[in-house]
Amino acid sequence: MLSERLIHTLEQSIKEHWELPAFSDYQGETFTYAQVGWRIAYLHEVFRRSHVKQGDKIALFGKNSANWTISYLAAVTYGAVIVPILPDFIPENVQHIVNHSDAILLFVAETLYENLEGAEMPHLHGVFSLSDFSVLYHPKKQHFEQTLRQAEAAFPPLNNPGLTPDKFALPAIQNDALASIVYTSGTTGFSKGVMLSHNSLIANVLFAQQNMPLVAGDTILSFLPLAHCYGCAFEFLFPFSVGCHITLLNKTPSPKVLLQAFREIRPRLILSVPLILEKIYNRQVKPALNKPIIQFALKLPIIRGILLRKICRKLTDSFGGNFTEIVIGGAALNQEVEQFFKLIKFRVTVGYGMTECGPLISYAPWNQHRPQSSGKTINFLEATIDSEDPRQIAGDILVKGENVMIGYYKDPDATRNTFVREQWLNTGDIGTIDEDGFIYIKGRSKNMILGASGQNIYPEEIEALLNNLPFVQESLVLEKQGKLFALVFPDFDAADAKGVSEAQLPDRMEANRRELNKRLPAYCAVSKIELYPKEFEKTPTRKIKRFLYTIHENVS
Structure with missing residues (x-):
């Protein structure tokens, strides 16, 4: 266990860089480290009044924003466990993660909350807006809103000299405590909640401090999804720990958008x-x-x-x-x-x-x-x-x-299968x-595909949905030049029974593709379905030999 505590590192950064800019929404509002500290203290009071205990789970669902980062910091520094959810996950996936993680609070972008069904997340004690931390749901909403007004009264305006760096302090949370549960997928039956301790997060932060040349005041453009560990560690936690100014891009990071933002922000590390x-x-x-x-x-x-x-x-x-x-x-x-x-x-x-x-x-x-x-x-x-x-x-x-996970949340079998002799992962x-x-990577024994912005795409999930659509016997999802394609071996017997000719199958598969994409996040969308004339070759354990197959579609 590392001696340098994550919470101490975050606290010291806030105190040492009090007057510097910390977070900016791209072409939007900027918050100094002092203002971030004030908001963390306020949210800690909200948690106390919401009866949140150390170790309780708090879900976070929204695109990159200053309030996203503040919510994350407030939860982790309180001793709660943050559950970040990728904003591209469909409502059913989000609801599954909220329930599976045992989250009792949810911070969410209001536009995304509109698509969620509160009744499907019965264990939530409250839902807060990421735009202004107002209450979107509480069993006793009017009473709780009054409670929040009392909490706000305990924290005077941000420019009040009463909150000074020397008076700012965070709770003492040890590094062996659970900090975050990160879901590599949202789909029931596929989802794994990776349990990361404070020790794992500080190990990544300390390595970056020692090896990546950033100093206080340097600019960072955060465009990778912060709900993904890569962006969270190196576009957020590490730069924040050394006093950087982090601008959060809330637009789709297309090359055109990125190049414009790079010219404006002039980031020091990309x-x-x-x-x-x-x-x-x-x-x-x-x-x-x-x-x-x-x-x-x-x-x-x-x-x-x-x-x-x-x-x-x-x-x-x-x-x-x-x-x-x-x-x-x-x-x-x-x-x-x-x-x-x-x-x-x-x-x-x-x-x-x-x-x-x-x-x-x-x-x-x-x-x-x-x-x-x-x-x-x-x-x-x-x-x-x-x-x-x-x-x-x-x-x-x-x-x-030091930075290896504790295990998979509520999944001892998967944890046991991932760790081999002498606890090697x-x-x-x-x-x-x-x-x-x-290290020289020669290939993946797993079949994960990397999305354009760093999202993990698991083809088995897409195939599981596609295989349940009409006239699909089996399928194989492949990537080519940044796009997803599906090879489908049709269910000819089912087609014959419905009077669907072979010539009509391409149109039916196009209908399947549209229906499939409705059930998937945008980054998992399948561009085209290509028919395959025979059953796929398989291993003795009936797994498709993926390496034998490719896409013939010209995507240049």
């Missing part, structure tokens, strides 16, 4: 997923490189160097021109893209992590990064390969250490590791 950089390379860099005049110029040594430096400067400026490095996480960067960025000395590196580690497993600065690696094992972890020769023969990547990934601790 966290991203591969798809964003690959799109920029494929749409802006590669077409220019393929022009005959550029091809000719690249063959001339003196001009080649000048041209590559110019490309690097232009790319750097497009990301705001102020960053120390871009850290790619969630999946490997395309080899061609990585090689080109290495050639022009563009400041990009690749890390590796998973929700169960809160999330970091390996990282190296851009100027130490080794091609095709996922960085070097962090100092709070041990990593090994379940292989006779870990340097040459790929095997399961196993880890153990099996990551579900396959790879090798070199003599210096750099």
Whole structure:
């Protein structure tokens, strides 16, 4: 267990950076560290008056915003357990998570709350708006609103000198306490609530403090979903711990929107997923490189160097021109893209992590990064390969250490199956590791697909829904160039019984696709269903051999 407590680190940051800006909603309101501290203290009073005890669960459902981060900090620093929920989850999934996690309070964006059924979450004691912390639901709403007015009276206006840094204090919460339950999915039967302790969160924060060069006043653009561990740790908790100014993007992070925000915010550190950089390379860099005049110029040594430096400067400026490095996480960067960025000395590196580690497993600065690696094992972890020769023969990547999860909430079987000999966590990934601790991922033993903004997409969930739609015998969901496609082996017998001809099946599958997407978050939407003429090949345990299949659809 680490000696540096998460709560102490957060408290010290608030006190030391009292007058600095902490959070801004993109093109919206800004809150200083003092104002964040005041709101945390106010919400602690709300929790007390709501009879919340340490260890109680508080769910958080909304897009990135300043009030999202304040709600998160207030819950964790009170000693409650935060349950962040991805804003793209459909209502049924959200309700399932709220119930499964035993949450007694819910902080939610009002536009999202409109789609939820309160009767489906009977154990909630109260629901609060993320826009202004007003009461959206309480069994005794009028009485409780009066109680909140009394709480507000206990906290005078923000500019009141009564609340000074020396008087600000947070409860003493030890690092072995449960801090967060993060759901890797929302669907009943698939959902796993990853239990992360305060120790896991502070291990990630401390490693970042020691290895990622941020200082007080640096700017950060948060566009990855904060309900996902990657964004939460490195666009929120770590920058907040050193006094950064974090701007929260509440728009869909398309390349166009991001590039505009980068120019405005000029972030000092950028966290991203591969798809964003690959799109920029494929749409802006590669077409220019393929022009005959550029091809000719690249063959001339003196001009080649000048041209590559110019490309690097232009790319750097497009990301705001102020960053120390871009850290790619969630999946490997395309080899061609990585090689080109290495050639022009563009400041990009690749890390590796998973929700169960809160999330970091390996990282190296851009100027130490080794091609095709996922960085070097962090100092709070041990990593090994379940292989006779870990340097040459790929095997399961196993880890153990300070930031590894406690287990899966209310799922001892899944917890037991994930931890192997001597309490090593099996990551579900396959790879090798070199003599210096750099990890090389060769493939995934799990089938997770990474969404454009870092969301985890589990094809089995989509297939389970698709297989229940008309005329579907079995299906296989695959990803190509950032889009999801489904291969379907039709149920010809059912089609014959309904008088549906083979020529009519494509139209029926298109109807299935539309119906399927209604039941899925937007980032899980299937772009097209392609018919497959025969049953899929399977292993002896009847699992489809996914590696045999690909999509023929042209998505360029």
